[in-house]
Amino acid sequence: xxxxxxxxxxxxxxxxxxxxxxxxxxxxxxxxxxxxxxxxxxxxxxxxxxxxxxxxxxxxxxxxxxxxxxxxxxxxxxxxxxxxxxxxxxxxxxxxxxxxxxxxxxxxxxxxxxxxxxxxxxxxxxxxxxxxxxxxxxxx
Numbered sequence: 001x002x003x004x005x006x007x008x009x010x011x012x013x014x015x016x017x018x019x020x021x022x023x024x025x026x027x028x029x030x031x032x033x034x035x036x037x038x039x040x041x042x043x044x045x046x047x048x049x050x051x052x053x054x055x056x057x058x059x060x061x062x063x064x065x066x067x068x069x070x071x072x073x074x075x076x077x078x079x080x081x082x083x084x085x086x087x088x089x090x091x092x093x094x095x096x097x098x099x100x101x102x103x104x105x106x107x108x109x110x111x112x113x114x115x116x117x118x119x120x121x122x123x124x125x126x127x128x129x130x131x132x133x134x135x136x137x138x139x140x
Contacts, residue, residue: 032103039110040096046117050087053124057084060131067135076134079127086120 030038061080064073094113097106 036103036106039107043110043114043117046121050117050121050124054084054087056128057124060128063135064131072134076131080131083124083127086123090117090120
């Protein structure tokens with residue numbers, strides 16, 4: 001009897017070990033539509049975060065317009081303008097995929113757009129940081 005219990009326990013353990021690699025696939029309960037919605041939500045959250053900083057770009061550009069017109073100040077104004085234009089370009093080219101577009105293509109599009117909007121964010125941050133460094137030095 002003890003032998004049979006041991007065999008049953010071993011069989012249960014072996015079955016568990018064999019099924020364990022399949023577990024992550026079973027736990028992924030998110031539908032294709034939910035994955036697409038999550039990718040779009042993340043993308044739009046980044047867009048909204050950057051849009052909230054557009055006033056900052058404008059304000060810094062205005063402040064740089066009031067400092068002596070140096071090569072560095074002109075360069076910074078143009079950098080801020082490029083960041084602004086990059087955001088506008090992203091918004092003008094973005095088109096949410098139609099519901100009829102294949103799931104894999106939709107996710108790939110959202111991934112590509114995430115990369116693009118993140119690049120816009122890097123450009124914005126760099127131009128804002130550089131302008132802030134220049135402004136105190138230029139006002140003296």
